[in-house]
Amino acid sequence: MNKLTSIYLDLIRFTAPLVVVLSHAAGFTSLKIPIISGLGTEAVVVFFVLSGYVIAYVSNNKENNYIPFFKARAIRIYSVLVPAILITLFLDHIGLKYNPSYYFLHSNFHNDYSIFTFIKLLFFFGEGFNQHLVFGSNEPIWSIGFECIYYILFGTLLFCRKKAFLILIFFIFIFISLPKVIVYFPLWLMGVFIYKMSNVYFKYSHFLFVLTFPLFYLTIKLPLAHIPMYKPFIWDWSQFSSILYFYLFSLVVSINIFTARAFFEFTGFEKILTSCERYIRYLSGKTFTLYLTHLPVMMLICSLYYPKSIISSLFVVVITILITFFFSSLFENKKGILFTFGRYFSSKISGVHKS
Incomplete structure (x- = not known):
């Protein structure tokens, strides 16, 4: 992958969950940023497009067999x-x-800690069959x-020609995912498409990149429903x-990613981007944990200390991010405890499979 594109994707990878954090903070604190605070679901659309792009890249360049492909996804997700x-x-x-009253008064909280919900979430069935399962306060799950269903599909x-049983798995997950999850699959596939188009050059790509920012605003303001996915x-x-709205939003995201490299090369801003590479890589390496743990952390802090001012609200957001970064150092980082264990365990499984 081109270095500029890679750095820009990592920049997006951190920016999107940060928008989700700020969106949730608006519901727990007095920190309400115009436009940004209402874009939590749109940030997830960015995740989907970005995910499709990255998975298309790794499947094309690194993981040319179903075992390493699914093994890499499993380690990344479960760790x-x-x-x-x-x-x-x-x-x-x-x-x-x-x-307790603080929790039960918030719509983000679901008083469900059952082992069945836990198992369903582990096997990615939480949104299947048109349901919406949430484990406690962690709605972002x-x-x-x-x-993960998009990964599986x-x-x-991709690999069904080598292993016919994969076709059966494909149709099982199609059945589980109808209609809700499947209807948004094209958002993820947009990422795959723009990766396949990444070597195509358009003369005015740099201009299109700039144009995507007012297009984001115009898309958000369209008289279309915004029903959370x-x-x-x-x-x-x-x-x-609402489906049309998210499709249009994903299209703008895709154009933004597709034209980013041309913009940075044409304007000379590539020097600024590459000079920040170290910091961008570091922050992007924390984002999965940031996304999956920020809401329980924020909700606990606010239940014990209610922020009444902008300063105290910012304090809550910063502390939340720092705590999630600490969690990330334990298991998201490749040197983290669970990540290391996952790699060891999966290598043993692969060894047994080969033998």
Whole structure:
């Protein structure tokens, strides 16, 4: 992958979850940033497009067999998802003990800690069959139920010519995912498409990149419904209006990513971007944990210390981010405990498979 594109994708990878954090902060603190605070679901659309792009890249250049492909996805997901669920259980237990009313008054909170929900989330069934399962205060987990199914669908189709049983898995997950998860699959596939088009050159790509920013604003202001993607799918005009909105938003995101390299090369801003590479890489390496643990952390802090001013609200956001970064150092980083264990365990499985 081109270095400029890689750095820019990492910049997006950090910016998108930061928008999600600020969006949730608006519901718990007095920190309400115009436009930004209402773009939590749109930030997830960015995740989907970005994910499709990256998975298309690795499957084309690194993982040319279904075993390394799914192994890499499993290590990446479970090394963060499992501890995130356990952290949610622990933090929610503290919050419910000292200020239960705070939790039950918030729409983000779901008083569900059952082992069945835990298992369904681990196998990405939380959003299947048009349902929406949430483990305690950790509502952001819903997007994993979408994204991981997209991994499975893409991977099974990609490698089914080598292993016929993958076709069966493909149709099983199609059945599980109808209609809600499948209807947003094209958002993820947009990322795959722009990767396939990454070597195509357009004369005015740099101008298109600049144009995407007012297009973002215009798309958000379109008279279309903005129904969160995790809501149960209902066959009515509002639902289809919302689907159209997210499709259009993903199109603008895709154009932005596709034209970014041309913009930085044409304007000379590539020097600025590359000079910040170290910091961008560091921050992007924390984003999965930031996304999956920030809400339980923020909710606990606010249940014990309610921020009434902008300064105290900013304090809560900063502390939340720092705590999630600490969690990230434990299991998201490749030297983290669970990541290391996952690699060791999967290598043993691969060894058994080969023998």
